[in-house]
Amino acid sequence: MTKKSSGHPCALGPTSVGIPKRLQSPGSGKPAVSALAAPPSPEFSFGLKPTEVARHLGRFVIGQAEAKKVLGVALCDHFQHVRLTLEGKPAPFYQKQNVLLLGPTGVGKTHLIRSAADLIGVPFVKADATKFSETGYVGGDVDDLVRDLVRRTGGDVKRASHGIIYLDEIDKLATRSSGAGRDVSGRGVQTNLLKLMEDGDIPLISPNDINAQMQAAISAARGQAHGGPDTISTRHILFIASGAFSGIGDIIRTRRNRPHREGSDVLSHVSTSDLIAYGLEPEFVGRLPVRVACHGLDEDDLFQVLQKSESSLLHQYVRAFAAYGITLRFEDGALRALAALAGHEQTGARGLMTVMERVFRDLKFRLPSTGIRRFTVTPAVVADPVRELRRLLRGRKIG
Ligand SMILES: Nc1ncnc2c1ncn2[C@@H]1O[C@H](COP(=O)(O)OP(=O)(O)O)[C@@H](O)[C@H]1O
Numbered sequence: 540m541t542k543k544s545s546g547h548p549c550a551l552g553p554t555s556v557g558i559p560k561r562l563q564s565p566g567s568g569k570p571a572v573s574a575l576a577a578p579p580s581p582e583f584s585f586g587l588k589p590t591e592v593a594r595h596l597g598r599f600v601i602g603q604a605e606a607k608k609v610l611g612v613a614l615c616d617h618f619q620h621v622r623l624t625l626e627g628k629p630a631p632f633y634q635k636q637n638v639l640l641l642g643p644t645g646v647g648k649t650h651l652i653r654s655a656a657d658l659i660g661v662p663f664v665k666a667d668a669t670k671f672s673e674t675g676y677v678g679g680d681v682d683d684l685v686r687d688l689v690r691r692t693g694g695d696v697k698r699a700s701h702g703i704i705y706l707d708e709i710d711k712l713a714t715r716s717s718g719a720g721r722d723v724s725g726r727g728v729q730t731n732l733l734k735l736m737e738d739g740d741i742p743l744i745s746p747n748d749i750n751a752q753m754q755a756a757i758s759a760a761r762g763q764a765h766g767g768p769d770t771i772s773t774r775h776i777l778f779i780a781s782g783a784f785s786g787i788g789d790i791i792r793t794r795r796n797r798p799h800r801e802g803s804d805v806l807s808h809v810s811t812s813d814l815i816a817y818g819l820e821p822e823f824v825g826r827l828p829v830r831v832a833c834h835g836l837d838e839d840d841l842f843q844v845l846q847k848s849e850s851s852l853l854h855q856y857v858r859a860f861a862a863y864g865i866t867l868r869f870e871d872g873a874l875r876a877l878a879a880l881a882g883h884e885q886t887g888a889r890g891l892m893t894v895m896e897r898v899f900r901d902l903k904f905r906l907p908s909t910g911i912r913r914f915t916v917t918p919a920v921v922a923d924p925v926r927e928l929r930r931l932l933r934g935r936k937i938g
């Protein structure tokens with residue numbers, strides 16, 4: 540469970556003042572996107588179009604155009620539906636467009652959702668599907684997700700009932716005999732999730748939480764009714780699931796009878812039957828009707844992740860050195876070299892972390908004690924940081 544991604548602080552609320560802070564372009568002080576012409580309802584305002592959501596995501600996430608498009612539409616739809624419902628215009632036949640994101644590790648699936656959640660200001664919780672168990676005794680109980688949403692809103696059941704639940708590592712619930720799946724309890728967790736994803740009423744107090752149950756019973760016995768509802772409906776909660784689904788490419792290629800012709804974009808052809816063959820239950824797959832594949836990141840993508848993304852790892856390094864009064868600069872050639880090394884790691888943008896740590900290990904250890912005030916990372920530094928450091932320090936006394 541991530542702390543940072545707890546959603547916009549003024550979820551569903553005070554964004555009427557203007558535009559959420561995160562949407563304002565840095566430095567300019569002006570909103571990066573236009574506000575609604577009409578004053579939005581104070582209860583609930585958003586005013587973004589799908590293209591604007593996608594553009595916002597683009598500040599942090601490189602590539603993944605299709606996923607940005609799908610999320611832009613899904614989030615705006617969800618938000619507009621919530622708004623109309625709260626304005627007393629319910630849509631009794633509205634069907635939720637729950638989303639499934641597929642793609643290899645480290646290409647931005649979680650990053651996309653996190654960046655989106657910060658933006659749209661509905662309550663948001665994230666969990667790894669692996670932490671749940673069928674009975675709820677060993678791991679968590681899936682219903683806790685909904686109760687977490689309520690907690691995030693400080694007990695505002697109405698707001699929580701329009702939140703977003705993000706389930707990562709959903710592929711680990713698959714029950715294939717081939718070993719890629721977890722075990723049979725994955726099926727039980729899928730079954731428990733079904734009722735959440737559809738339209739369930741979840742007790743606000745967990746039946747497993749003995750303390751809370753006793754507190755409630757005592758309050759009730761004293762006649763201290765809390766006045767609020769005892770359950771929360773999940774009918775309007777949007778679910779976004781993601782997973783790497785490693786190995787599903789073979790299933791897709793076999794079905795399509797194209798064993799060799801499709802490379803990494805094979806995931807974009809995923810069908811319901813492939814997901815079922817992978818080991819997910821048909822009912823479960825059916826409740827994730829919107830599917831989108833994230834592509835792998837090539838060297839150029841990784842270069843852009845470093846150079847262009849506002850969440851680039853470079854900022855972290857610049858900041859770390861600045862703390863010692865050292866100005867760190869990167870030559871483009873160095874970024875290219877880092878991207879090339881990271882590409883070999885085959886772990887997407889996570890490879891950048893591994894490579895940067897390796898390149899900077901000695902520099903981070905030694906430079907703060909040298910009195911050096913500026914340091915430029917060149918391709919030569921990336922190729923052999925220790926040699927470059929030695930060259931730099933030759934003749935200097937180390938403090
Ligand atoms: N497409 C991308 N653009 C920018 N940064 C990315 C991208 N993909 C991954 N990253 C970086 O790598 C980290 C790990 O990515 P993440 O989204 O958690 O991967 P996954 O696809 O496995 O969920 C992110 O926190 C982010 O810093």
Ligand SMILES: [Mg+2]
Pocket residue numbers: 648649650707
């Ligand atoms: Mg992830």
